[in-house]
Amino acid sequence: MTARNTRIRDLTDAVRVRADGDVDEESLAYVREKVATALGRPGLGPVNGEVRVLRASAPHVELPWWAGADLQVGEDLVVVHVREATVRELADRLHDRLRGRVERVAHRAEDARRTSAPPPWRGGPGN
Numbered sequence: 001m002t003a004r005n006t007r008i009r010d011l012t013d014a015v016r017v018r019a020d021g022d023v024d025e026e027s028l029a030y031v032r033e034k035v036a037t038a039l040g041r042p043g044l045g046p047v048n049g050e051v052r053v054l055r056a057s058a059p060h061v062e063l064p065w066w067a068g069a070d071l072q073v074g075e076d077l078v079v080v081h082v083r084e085a086t087v088r089e090l091a092d093r094l095h096d097r098l099r100g101r102v103e104r105v106a107h108r109a110e111d112a113r114r115t116s117a118p119p120p121w122r123g124g125p126g127n
Contacts, residue, residue, distance in 0.1 A: 045074025
């Protein structure tokens, strides 16, 4: 199957995932995969922005992994911050939060909330 058949967009150009600190390439690839899965929902507007992943260098930090996403989804700004103990937990939590925010943005569209005519008790057709 190609990306066209599965209707999953290639987000590598639009959403940049970058690392600060001691982050290996395998961990960063896992975060990229989870972000692409969360944003690969059909019917979304154009998506662009940045996801930052940071690992604290101090050994006494309880939750050393941090990720922050600042994304423009259509006309809406989606901001997510996550702190976790391991990179796998971080990527999974980031995926869950991004997916939830993206679902909210998709269902909050202007045409999804409006009806074409007012109901009969407000003077619409049917009186």
